[in-house]
Amino acid sequence: MLNFYIIRSFNEIIEFHNLMPIVNIPSVLENGILSYSEVTKLEHKSIAMDGVQTRRNKRVPGGLQLHQYANLYFHARNPMLYVRRVENICILRIAKSISDVPGVVFTDRNAASNYVRFLGIRQVDTLNYRTIYARDWNDGNEYLKWEKKGSSSKIMG
Numbered sequence: 001m002l003n004f005y006i007i008r009s010f011n012e013i014i015e016f017h018n019l020m021p022i023v024n025i026p027s028v029l030e031n032g033i034l035s036y037s038e039v040t041k042l043e044h045k046s047i048a049m050d051g052v053q054t055r056r057n058k059r060v061p062g063g064l065q066l067h068q069y070a071n072l073y074f075h076a077r078n079p080m081l082y083v084r085r086v087e088n089i090c091i092l093r094i095a096k097s098i099s100d101v102p103g104v105v106f107t108d109r110n111a112a113s114n115y116v117r118f119l120g121i122r123q124v125d126t127l128n129y130r131t132i133y134a135r136d137w138n139d140g141n142e143y144l145k146w147e148k149k150g151s152s153s154k155i156m157g
Helices: 022-031 050-055 079-083 096-100 121-126 142-150
Strands: 015-021 071-073 089-095 105-107 154-156
Touching (some): 015 096, 089 096
């Protein structure tokens, strides 16, 4: 498994992650990992948080609505996994090569955040990998604590 404590650049990443209820795996095997908009057309169990989903009603600059992208995380150890830790969650490991697919968008934090930046593949070196892969969100500095907790970056495509 990926030793995420020592990731310091995009070149060191070998995989991305997707989180979902394990009961959805048969659907993924048949249909692939789908966007929020597409998966609502199928029978599935959602772990989406309603409060976050309402904040996702926005468009990626030069792209689609957020709900039209399938989400992957740089690492599954993020606030959503923490909140959903008592549920039967499956973490899918996705090859890094997915980042080469045209139309993939990267974010520097949760895409629903008011402070999110949407980035292309040429901008991934501007991401703060020490924050994304921080071992612990807690920090004596309140700004750094907020930054670590909010930096559960994603790729979407």
